[in-house]
Each structure stands twice: as structure tokens, then as C-alpha cells.
Amino acid sequence: MIESAVGAGRPGVAGEKAQYRKLAASMRLEIEAGEFGNNGRLPSEESLAEQYGVSRGTVRNALALLRANGLVTSRRGTRRVVLGTARTQSFQELLSFTAWARAQGEEPGARTLHCLSRPASAAETEALQLDDGAVVTEVLRLRLLGRVPVMLERTVYPERTGAVIGGLAPDSLSHTEVLDASGAVFADSEHTIDVVPADSVDAGALGCAEGTGLLREIRRATDPAGVPLLWSEDRFLPGTVSFSVHNSASVSALARRRGRP
Amino acid sequence: MIESAVGAGRPGVAGEKAQYRKLAASMRLEIEAGEFGNNGRLPSEESLAEQYGVSRGTVRNALALLRANGLVTSRRGTRRVVLGTARTQSFQELLSFTAWARAQGEEPGARTLHCLSRPASAAETEALQLDDGAVVTEVLRLRLLGRVPVMLERTVYPERTGAVIGGLAPDSLSHTEVLDASGAVFADSEHTIDVVPADSVDAGALGCAEGTGLLREIRRATDPAGVPLLWSEDRFLPGTVSFSVHNSASVSALARRRGRP
DNA sequence: GAGTGGTCTAGACCACTAG
DNA sequence: TAGTGGTCTAGACCACTCC
Structure with missing residues (x-):
């Protein structure tokens, strides 16, 4: 393929989201709609790539987003599993x-x-x-x-x-x-x-x-x-709000510290 | 390059870390040692790739790890900036x-x-x-x-x-x-x-x-x-511990909720 | 042994920042 | 305008899970 990679770097119009973000948003909706069931398994990366007409890399970017937000697991060898609808805030x-x-x-x-x-x-x-x-x-x-x-x-x-x-x-x-x-x-x-x-x-x-x-x-x-x-x-005031954080073994953004800050 | 990608998928020995993890750990040490100064700028991805003898993709994986842990910023157009030594826990x-x-x-x-x-x-x-x-x-x-x-x-x-x-x-x-x-x-x-x-x-x-x-x-x-x-x-008990979380615009794992959980 | 996600490479174009 | 990070592609091999 000498003349490859013609359509790369897609976001042509300013303000347009990247493909993998749109893909992630779309899959998020499907998950929240129970498309794969709770504890259901997602399609494979390859089939998602084909289905959405993008490369596997783009699919992986999208899935990494969902992973970080605690929506799905991921491990080598098996398909991703729906963890739940962790509605994190913007x-x-x-x-x-x-x-x-x-x-x-x-x-x-x-x-x-x-x-x-x-x-x-x-x-x-x-x-x-x-x-x-x-x-x-x-x-x-x-x-x-x-x-x-x-x-x-x-x-x-x-x-x-x-x-x-x-x-x-x-x-x-x-x-x-x-x-x-x-x-x-x-x-x-x-x-x-x-x-x-x-x-x-x-x-x-x-x-x-x-x-x-x-x-x-x-x-x-x-x-x-x-x-x-x-x-x-x-x-x-006590009882008015609580904070929640998602954490995974691969990327951990939470820390416990001794004493007051 | 017809005979390319010979040495890919490196982790040959079981229990060995991925290259990008080692790279991240190494850069983490450099940052914590003040190698780039506080608020200093990191080398470009390309020069890091050359320096460590890996591809740009691997460098980006490593930097994404540091980014998620709040060690460095990243934005299009300029080099990454050291944010500080956010010692998150394993x-x-x-x-x-x-x-x-x-x-x-x-x-x-x-x-x-x-x-x-x-x-x-x-x-x-x-x-x-x-x-x-x-x-x-x-x-x-x-x-x-x-x-x-x-x-x-x-x-x-x-x-x-x-x-x-x-x-x-x-x-x-x-x-x-x-x-x-x-x-x-x-x-x-x-x-x-x-x-x-x-x-x-x-x-x-x-x-x-x-x-x-x-x-x-x-x-x-x-x-x-x-x-x-x-x-x-x-x-x-009050005053014994505190929790801290890092958050970025691209990936946010923290949420505030109304009332008690 | 087949299927799947994890890691890595090489190359391309684009959007943005700054001199 | 040059440099840099963001996004995307295509292809490869590996480690792991499960049948």
C-alpha cells in the first residue's frame, strides 16, 4: 500500500469530536440502554472496528475511555465485560x-x-x-x-x-x-x-x-x-453529598494520605 | 520495510513488564528527581522515542500513564509540562x-x-x-x-x-x-x-x-x-487520613453525588 | 487450537502553539 | 512556518482464556 493513509487525521471541521470519542459516546449509550446486558460481554475489538468502519486502534482508544470510567473491564484472552453504569460527571x-x-x-x-x-x-x-x-x-x-x-x-x-x-x-x-x-x-x-x-x-x-x-x-x-x-x-454539611471514584489496577488516580492535607 | 515488525510484542519472559510501563517508571523517577525542573518541559515524543529506542506509540503509552497520574500535562502544539510529583498509590x-x-x-x-x-x-x-x-x-x-x-x-x-x-x-x-x-x-x-x-x-x-x-x-x-x-x-477517625484524586478534562473518574450513598 | 485483548512498529495527516 | 501532540491506519506477534 504505497498510497495508504489518505483519510487519516479525520477531525476536519473545528469543534468536531474525534472519532474515538464519538464511538465511546455511542457505545456508552448502548451499554446504558442494556444492549449487552449487565455483566454482558462486548463484541470483539475487531468486529467493532468492522462494524463502525474504523481501525482497531480507534476502537481501542474508545474502549480505553470507557474502561477509565469504570463501565467495562478488560483482560487478555476474553471479551470485555460490562461492569455497570458508573455515571461519572463531566x-x-x-x-x-x-x-x-x-x-x-x-x-x-x-x-x-x-x-x-x-x-x-x-x-x-x-x-x-x-x-x-x-x-x-x-x-x-x-x-x-x-x-x-x-x-x-x-x-x-x-x-x-x-x-x-x-x-x-x-x-x-x-x-x-x-x-x-x-x-x-x-x-x-x-x-x-x-x-x-x-x-x-x-x-x-x-x-x-x-x-x-x-x-x-x-x-x-x-x-x-x-x-x-x-x-x-x-x-x-454531613449527609448532603458524597464523592465516588473509580479505580483500576492499570491506572490509579486515588490516594490515601496520612493525617490532614 | 518488508521484513518489519520482527521484535514486536516484546514481553518474552513471563512476569516481565511491558516496555511502556518500564519507560513510564523510568521517566517518573527522572521527574521526581527534578530532571526537568518543576514546571519544566519534557522532551518531544519523537526525541524520547529515539532516546529509548522505541516507537512513538510506545512513548505515548508511557506518557498517558503519567498523564493519568497527574504528573504531566499535555496539549496539542507544545511540549508536555511537569505538573508536580503527585505520588499516587499502587x-x-x-x-x-x-x-x-x-x-x-x-x-x-x-x-x-x-x-x-x-x-x-x-x-x-x-x-x-x-x-x-x-x-x-x-x-x-x-x-x-x-x-x-x-x-x-x-x-x-x-x-x-x-x-x-x-x-x-x-x-x-x-x-x-x-x-x-x-x-x-x-x-x-x-x-x-x-x-x-x-x-x-x-x-x-x-x-x-x-x-x-x-x-x-x-x-x-x-x-x-x-x-x-x-x-x-x-x-x-477525623484527622487520621485524607483521600486525594487527580482528574483531567479528558478522563474524569471522580463524581460528586447528592446525599448519602 | 481458535479467539481475544495487550503490546509494538511505521507511517501519515491534522490542529494547535509559538517564534 | 516549524515543531509538537492528537488522531488514525495497517499489520505483526504475543500472552492469555476457554473450549
Whole structure:
């Protein structure tokens, strides 16, 4: 085949998804529709390739996606098995409380308790990769589902992103969406989860007793170049949310650590 | 190249790792040693391929591993950037409290509070994919680091694995290692994390007040065929451990859920 | 022994970033 | 415009599972 590989590198139109992503989405629907049954076996890679008119490599890319999301197993020697319908959230929903709430069919709410600019602490300088003496914007917000307080959110933005956030109305909902629209691109995030006793601020805002164990999520998000975009500490009332993670022997993104973060 | 692909499918000796895994491990060391600096840029895929004498595909496999573990970014157009040294744990350490504790340089301990066989509840029948009326083995153990109680672990095994566990001495440490040795293979696991108030059993065993918020981790592990191997609920004293997860826009294994699991 | 997924190669074109 | 990662193809051999 001297004149091979003519139609490769398909995504011609900008904004069009890669083939393997479309394939993965399509297979995801089939799996969720119970096409192969629960604990059913998928067709072989080769037959999928033929069926969809793509190469085996593309099929494998698609399956790797489903594998990472915990939808199917994979092992040498036998066909893949359907593990279940692990509905993981989109990256967007994970970063934005607003987007997440809406996807759950709930009404998200926000009440800004304060929003100020100040010099970064040593820890923040480290976490956000700032220069010494840099200024950050700190926003403290109470987040609601319907009218029920659920979470207290303390977010710290570096100067550039902080400037965008600082000018917003105190009742505006999604800061993440605003940043998105301003051109910021969220690419990676690191989440740390533990329990912390409510202090007096937490207790006052969330309406719980001081000392109540709150579910804490610390997030740090970076753009595609690795530049930190925000750092945030969310404290959830017990019983309001839980986090779930899928893990496989081949790729493990979860870690347990000693003590507090 | 008519006589190409002679040396493909390398792993000749059983137990030998794939090339891309070795490559990933090697690059991981270089990154952790600060070879490219923090926020430094990696060599191009092509130059890595040449340097290590492998194809670009193999290099990409290796880099995908590092990417999933949050060590490097990747985007079209520029070289990869070092994100940091996200020391994620091996799958083994994540499943076995004993293995984890030892890797932290701590002395793991276990005290069996009870171990019994009984009919599975409806929820367990569902989670472990059992037949109606199946019997499970439930083990309740207090786990320690040094002499300090840290966690109360309630594990439910289906009949087959339970038979292996049932015959162990009450002070034996790692059930996971025993199962491993018995031929069970852990391939996937699903973890759910939230906060739960200590009940009287928790309080008595862990030495905390009733109602104290405990960090709860619910795990379900399956073998490569998707067969459930165990279900467990661990309750950690506050401040003893935290969990951390890495996430990227391309593959997200973390989800936030409403309410308790 | 047949079938299947895992690994590897070689080569191609494309989209994007940056000088 | 050159360099780089993303996507896709075609083909090969191997390790493993199961009949």
C-alpha cells in the first residue's frame, strides 16, 4: 500500500469530536440502554472496528475511555465485560457547583459572604505558584440547593482570574462559567477529601453546631499549561453529598494520605 | 520495510513488564528527581522515542500513564509540562490497609471484633451480585497505626472468598494479601467517600464520642471478569487520613453525588 | 487450537502553539 | 512556518482464556 493513509487525521471541521470519542459516546449509550446486558460481554475489538468502519486502534482508544470510567473491564484472552453504569460527571460539573446542581435537577444558590483582595499567604504562594508578595482574591460563599444551605466555599484566585471575579454581582452564580467565558481553560484538577470540625464561621453560615464534622473538599485547578487557576476549600454539611471514584489496577488516580492535607 | 515488525510484542519472559510501563517508571523517577525542573518541559515524543529506542506509540503509552497520574500535562502544539510529583498509590496499597501503612513507614495493627457467616441482606445481594439466599462472611475489625486506633472496618465477603478469610487467626493482618495468595485477582474498585456520625459501636471501638463525624470510605472490588470480591465500609477517625484524586478534562473518574450513598 | 485483548512498529495527516 | 501532540491506519506477534 504505497498510497495508504489518505483519510487519516479525520477531525476536519473545528469543534468536531474525534472519532474515538464519538464511538465511546455511542457505545456508552448502548451499554446504558442494556444492549449487552449487565455483566454482558462486548463484541470483539475487531468486529467493532468492522462494524463502525474504523481501525482497531480507534476502537481501542474508545474502549480505553470507557474502561477509565469504570463501565467495562478488560483482560487478555476474553471479551470485555460490562461492569455497570458508573455515571461519572463531566469535568465541568465537577468544578462548578452550579453546573453540578443543575445536572441533578436542583436549583443552585449562592450568597457571597465576603470578597476581598489581600496578599497571598505562604501556602497560597506555593499552591498557586505565585511570586512573593503577590495579591490574591478571596471569596467566601454559602452555596444552597433550593433554599437549603449545603456548603461553605472559600475560593482563592490569583490576580489575573481574581480580576474577573472581583467585578461580579454578589448573587451571581457560577464563577467557573464566568472564567470559562473569559477564556480560562480548565484542564486538570487535584481534589483532597477529608473531615474537619466546623468552626464558628462554618457553624454560623451553615446553621450547624460548632464542632460538627464537615466533609471537606480541597481543589486546585490548572490550565493546559499547568498554570494554577484557583484553589478552593469547600465544606459540606454531613449527609448532603458524597464523592465516588473509580479505580483500576492499570491506572490509579486515588490516594490515601496520612493525617490532614 | 518488508521484513518489519520482527521484535514486536516484546514481553518474552513471563512476569516481565511491558516496555511502556518500564519507560513510564523510568521517566517518573527522572521527574521526581527534578530532571526537568518543576514546571519544566519534557522532551518531544519523537526525541524520547529515539532516546529509548522505541516507537512513538510506545512513548505515548508511557506518557498517558503519567498523564493519568497527574504528573504531566499535555496539549496539542507544545511540549508536555511537569505538573508536580503527585505520588499516587499502587492499587494494592489502596486496597490493603496493611500494605498502605507499611508503605507509609507505620506499623499496621488489627483486632478482630467479630467474624460471622449469615444470609446476605438485599443490598449486599445486589452489590455482590449474589443469588437469593446466599451466605456472606462479615468481619468487623479495628485497625491501628502503631497502637493508635484509626479506623473501624466492616468487610463483607461472598461465600467463596469468605471461606478463605473465615479460617484465619483473629490477629492476622492483611486479608487482602491472603486473598491475593489464594489466587483472587483485584482489577477494579469503586470508592465512595462521605461523613457519617459515629454510632455506639464506632464510639466504643474507636474511643470517640457518639456522633463524632467519621470519614467513611465504602469500597467494592471486582476481579478482571467483573465478579465482586468484597464490599467494605471503613470509618476513619477525623484527622487520621485524607483521600486525594487527580482528574483531567479528558478522563474524569471522580463524581460528586447528592446525599448519602 | 481458535479467539481475544495487550503490546509494538511505521507511517501519515491534522490542529494547535509559538517564534 | 516549524515543531509538537492528537488522531488514525495497517499489520505483526504475543500472552492469555476457554473450549
